[in-house]
Amino acid sequence: MKANPIVGQGTSLHQWQTSSHMAELAPISVEQLVPEGHRAVIIAPHPDDEVLGCGGLLQGLAALGRAIQLISVTDGSASHPGSRRWSVERLSVVRPQESAQALHRLGLPLHRLKWLRAGFTDSQVAAREAQLAAFIERHLKPRDVVFTTWREDGHCDHEAVGHASASAALAVGATLYELPVWTWHWATPEDSQVPWHRARKLPLSCQVVARKRHAIHAFASQLEGDPQIGLPPVLAPYVVERLLQPFEVVFV
Numbered sequence: 024m025k026a027n028p029i030v031g032q033g034t035s036l037h038q039w040q041t042s043s044h045m046a047e048l049a050p051i052s053v054e055q056l057v058p059e060g061h062r063a064v065i066i067a068p069h070p071d072d073e074v075l076g077c078g079g080l081l082q083g084l085a086a087l088g089r090a091i092q093l094i095s096v097t098d099g100s101a102s103h104p105g106s107r108r109w110s111v112e113r114l115s116v117v118r119p120q121e122s123a124q125a126l127h128r129l130g131l132p133l134h135r136l137k138w139l140r141a142g143f144t145d146s147q148v149a150a151r152e153a154q155l156a157a158f159i160e161r162h163l164k165p166r167d168v169v170f171t172t173w174r175e176d177g178h179c180d181h182e183a184v185g186h187a188s189a190s191a192a193l194a195v196g197a198t199l200y201e202l203p204v205w206t207w208h209w210a211t212p213e214d215s216q217v218p219w220h221r222a223r224k225l226p227l228s229c230q231v232v233a234r235k236r237h238a239i240h241a242f243a244s245q246l247e248g249d250p251q252i253g254l255p256p257v258l259a260p261y262v263v264e265r266l267l268q269p270f271e272v273v274f275v
């Protein structure tokens with residue numbers, strides 16, 4: 024197993040903001056990503072990845088009236104290992120509720136959104152990647168446009184979900200786009216491990232970013248660590264700020 028690259032504070036927002044490389048990424052629109060008549064399928068390893076990775080895109084899809092299917096792969100209950108305050112039992116209930124609240128805050132019509140919970144174990148997805156690929160395949164149609172975490176994102180579940188989604192999309196003939204989430208932490212703007220040639224930038228308006236910020240603040244469990252056991256929050260303020268740039272990146 025390779026070392027966890029998600030340590031320390033990672034690459035600063037300032038480094039991303041001042042990169043000419045980032046400024047030059049080619050733009051892409053919601054209409055180009057999900058043309059009329061196609062459905063968007065968002066495959067999130069944990070309840071929050073759909074907002075962290077593509078909370079802006081989701082607002083654009085809703086505005087265009089596109090059909091959206093969300094697949095939550097795990098319940099995210101392994102986010103606070105060893106915590107009594109945030110026990111596995113509590114997280115398994117609270118985290119999906121936080122996602123529902125966040126999607127509501129994004130303005131998504133929840134009665135029209137299809138939401139599937141795949142029921143895989145948080146932090147253990149890699150061990151059942153083939154089963155996950157088969158599960159996703161059963162729920163995909165050839166005209167679907169799939170968005171999921173990049174298969175090299177640096178978190179074991181994000182990578183397994185990226186791989187499983189890619190193989191399911193290939194089998195069905197659906198389009199696949201990958202989203203960086205933890206990449207913003209460990210990578211740098213000039214990092215050659217990142218497929219920048221595949222990167223497209225979806226510009227977000229101030230209003231869309233503000234709504235995304237409001238939605239991210241629904242993830243209370245992730246904004247809090249557990250001081251009793253010295254556990255820092257998953258979504259520390261510098262992590263949140265880094266995910267609120269005026270664009271989202273999609274690997275095409």
Ligand SMILES: [Zn+2]
Nearest residue numbers: 068069072181
């Ligand atoms: Zn995640």
